[in-house]
Amino acid sequence: MVVLVTGSSGQLGQSLQFIAPNYPQIDFVFCDSKTLDITNLENCNQVFDQYKPNFCINAAAYTAVDKAESEFEKAFAINVTGVKNLAQVSKKHDTILLHISTDFVFDGSKTKPYIETDIPNPTGVYGQTKLDGEKVIQQIWEKHFIIRTSWVYSQFGNNFMKTMLRLASERDTISVVNDQIGTPTNAVDLAEILVKIILTDNRQPTTDNFGIYNFSHEGQCSWYDFAKKIFEINNISINLLPIPTTSFPTPAKRPAYSVLDKSKIKSIFGLEINNWEESLKTI
Template sequence: MVVLVTGANGQLGQAIQSIVGKYPSIDFVFCTSAELDITNNENCKTIFETYKPQFCINAAAYTAVDKAESEPEKAVAINVTGAKNLAEVCKSHDTILLHVSTDFVFDGLATKPYSEEDLPNPTGVYGQTKLDGEKAIQQSWKKHYIVRTSWVYSQFANNFMKTMLRLASERDSLSVVSDQIGTPTNAVDLAEALLKIITSCHDESVRLSGVEVFGIYNFSNEGQCSWYDFAAEIFKVNNISIKLNPIPSSAYPTPAKRPAYSVLDKSKIKEVFGIEIKNWEESLKKF
C-alpha cells in the first residue's frame, strides 16, 4: 500500500513521519511543497504517475489565519485550487483522498459542539478558503474523507504551544485570550486518526456499518478549554512559573475574527472507525 503525503515539512506532515514505524505494511511517500506544489496541476499528475498511491493525505495548507486577510489569492491557490487539483488527480488514479480541514469553517456562535451536519458559516478568508476547498473536493471526487480539526499543536513546526514556551523564556508575564473556547489537538493524535481511517478502509465491519463511510468527519482531542486555560496547562506541564493574565478577545484585536466557540462533536468518527480519543490534557502531558 502506497500512501502519498503532501506538505511533508508542515506540522501534520512531520507528525505523520514520526509514527511511520508503526505501519510497516505501508510505503509512505512524503512530498514537501517544493517537490509537490499542489497548486500546479501538472506537478500533481507527474507525482501521481510516478508513485501511483492508493491513498493521499493532503497535509498541505495555507494556515496563516491573519495573513490570509491581506493575501487571499495565496490562500485560495493552496486551500481551494490545490485541493481541487488533488481531488481530480486522485479520481484519475482511483486514489482515496484524505483532506484536513478546520473548525474555522464555522462562525463560533453555537452553544454545543459542532457536528458534521451543522451548516458552515466562515467569518474570514482562511475559513472561507478551507470551506471552498471542501466543496471543490466533494464536487470532484466521491472517494474522500474530509477531516475537520482544531487548535493543532505538537513538537513540530510553528504552533501555539511552541509560541507560549518561547515567550515564557523571554518574559515574566503573558496575557492570553480567555473567551475563545475550543479543543487543542495534538498533531500526532490527528496523524494516528488519519492512518486508522486508511487501515480501516477495507474492513468489512466498517463497510457494513450502515453509515456512509466517505464524507466529512470531525477530529480533535476530547474536552474543551480557552486559549488561556491551554496556556496555563502548557506551563504547568513544563514546570514553568510565569504570571498569566486572562484577557478578552477585544483586548487583542486581530485582522481575522476567531470563532468564539469551536468545539467539535467526534461521535461520528468514533462510531464509524472505532477511534479512541484522548482528553486534551492527557495528550499534552504525553507529548
C-alpha cells in the same frame, strides 16, 4: 499499500513521518512543496503517475489565519486550487483522498459542540478558503474523507504550544485570551487517526463511510486554559493574565466557540479519544 502525503514539512506532515516507522505495511511517500506543488496540476499528475498511490493525505495548507486576510490569492491557490487539483488527480488514479479541514469553517455562534451537518459560516478568508476546498472535493471525487480539526499543536512546526514556551523564556508576564473556547489537538494523535482510517478503509474497499468527520481531543478550554496547562506540565512559573478578545484585536475574527462533536468518527471507526489535557502530557 502506497500512501502519498503532501505538505510533509508542515506540522501534520512531520507528525506522520514520526509515526510512519510503526506501520511497515504502508509505503509512505512524503512530498514537501518542492517535490509536489499542489497548485501545479501538471506536477500533481507527474507525482501520481510515478507513485500510483492508493491513498493521498493532503497535509498541505495555507494556515496563516491573519495573513490570509491580506493574502487572499495565496490562500486561495493552496486551499482551493491545490485541493481541486488533488481531487481531480485522485479521481483519475482512483486514489482515496484524506483532506484536513478546520473548525474555522464555523462562525462560533453555537454554545454546544458542532456536528458535521451544521451549516458552515466562516468569518474570515482562511475559513472561507478551507470551506471552498471542502466543496471542490465533494463536487469532484466521492472517495474522500474530510477531517475537520482544531487548535493543532505538536513538537513540530509552528503552533501555540511552542509560541507559549518561547514567550515564557523571553518574558515574565504573558496575556492570553480567555473568551474563545475550543479543543486542542495533538498533531501526532491526528496522524494516528488518519492511518487508522486508511487501514480500516483498506479492509473495507466498498465502504460507504466517505464524507466529513470531526476530530479533536475530548473536553474544551479557552486559549488561556490551554496556556496555563502548558506551563503547568512544563513546570514553568510565569505571570499569566486572562484577557478578552477585544483586548487583543487581530485582522481575522476567530470563532468564539468551536468545540467539535466527535460522535460520528468514534462510532464509525471505533475510536477512543483522549482528553486534551492527557494528550498534552505526552509531548
